[in-house]
Amino acid sequence: MAGISRAIRVCAAASRRTLAAASAAALPKEAPAAGVRAPAAATGRKGRDREDGRRVQWVFLGCPGVGKGTYASRLSQLLDVPHIATGDLVRDALAAPGPFSKQLAEIVNHGKLVSDEIIINLLSRRLEEGEEKGELGFILDGFPRTIRQAEILEGVTDIDLVINLKLREEALLAKCLGRRMCSQCGGNFNVASIDIEGENGGPRMYMPPLLPPPQCESKLITRPDDTEEVVKERLRVYHDLTEPVEEFYRARGKLLEFNLPGGIPESWPKLLEALNIEGPDNERSAAA
Numbered sequence: 193m194a195g196i197s198r199a200i201r202v203c204a205a206a207s208r209r210t211l212a213a214a215s216a217a218a219l220p221k222e223a224p225a226a227g228v229r230a231p232a233a234a235t236g237r238k239g240r241d242r243e244d245g246r247r248v249q250w251v252f253l254g255c256p257g258v259g260k261g262t263y264a265s266r267l268s269q270l271l272d273v274p275h276i277a278t279g280d281l282v283r284d285a286l287a288a289p290g291p292f293s294k295q296l297a298e299i300v301n302h303g304k305l306v307s308d309e310i311i312i313n314l315l316s317r318r319l320e321e322g323e324e325k326g327e328l329g330f331i332l333d334g335f336p337r338t339i340r341q342a343e344i345l346e347g348v349t350d351i352d353l354v355i356n357l358k359l360r361e362e363a364l365l366a367k368c369l370g371r372r373m374c375s376q377c378g379g380n381f382n383v384a385s386i387d388i389e390g391e392n393g394g395p396r397m398y399m400p401p402l403l404p405p406p407q408c409e410s411k412l413i414t415r416p417d418d419t420e421e422v423v424k425e426r427l428r429v430y431h432d433l434t435e436p437v438e439e440f441y442r443a444r445g446k447l448l449e450f451n452l453p454g455g456i457p458e459s460w461p462k463l464l465e466a467l468n469i470e471g472p473d474n475e476r477s478a479a480a
């Protein structure tokens with residue numbers, strides 16, 4: 193991945209100059225049918241490396257609350273590649289005192305996207321730190337979120353696979369509102385218990401809460417942007433600005449659509465199966 197951080201900065205600067213031209217470039221009109229299986233070369237037998245020996249370079253897409261962070265983090269541990277969540281980079285920047293964090297809070301706490309320039313600066317800095325530590329491969333979560341971000345990324349590196357997580361709309365709001373984090377250990381939990389009737393005779397969807405252990409119970413905090421009003425705005429922004437990114441990758445044959453069938457115990461083994469990830473490792477992780 194050497195050089196991506198620098199390339200992404202250079203490309204972002206170049207694309208700022210040619211923004212008008214870039215935004216005028218239309219997506220291919222005839223998109224091939226959505227890929228339903230991970231490309232054979234996306235992972236090797238145990239999923240850790242591609243068949244050509246390079247570590248995976250994957251992207252997670254999906255609405256707020258769908259579980260991108262949960263599944264991206266599990267896969268990153270299983271495949272031994274860094275999980276880079278731009279939402280976490282933004283939250284780290286928000287936690288640092290000063291005028292920049294005030295400016296960010298105004299945007300994030302209203303459910304809007306921060307500028308491409310800010311997010312690319314945060315991401316290139318994170319990639320640079322990773323390069324210095326010798327990190328290889330990545331699972332990006334929360335980037336790209338606009339067509340322009342997708343074009344910049346496409347211009348600097350090969351993305352092997354884009355996993356588009358899908359969940360019924362009525363579950364998304366409940367999941368965001370139920371999200372809790374332990375302020376001490378950083379563990380992520382969810383107090384929502386979701387039980388929705390099946391659609392068109394389909395199966396019921398049950399997602400049990402993921403409750404914190406007793407030592408975390410009194411230390412739970414909620415993200416300031418997880419209020420009903422702000423989550424609804426984030427969902428609207430996703431439909432407006434990020435959904436076109438799904439089409440961007442679908443047209444390039446890189447999109448794997450995955451409908452989450454329920455909670456983690458039900459969904460995780462099915463996701464591994466859809467990704468062609470085999471081997472003893474996934475049995476251990478599926479049970480975790």
Ligand SMILES: Nc1ncnc2c1ncn2[C@@H]1O[C@H](COP(=O)(O)OP(=O)(O)O)[C@@H](O)[C@H]1O
Pocket residue numbers: 255256257278279280282299300303304305306307308311333334335336337338341417426
């Ligand atoms: N790629 C990005 N482009 C612009 N803003 C971003 C990006 N990634 C994260 N953010 C900002 O950080 C916030 C939190 O991101 P994230 O945790 O990924 O949210 P979500 O739960 O809505 O998917 C977003 O609402 C947005 O303000």
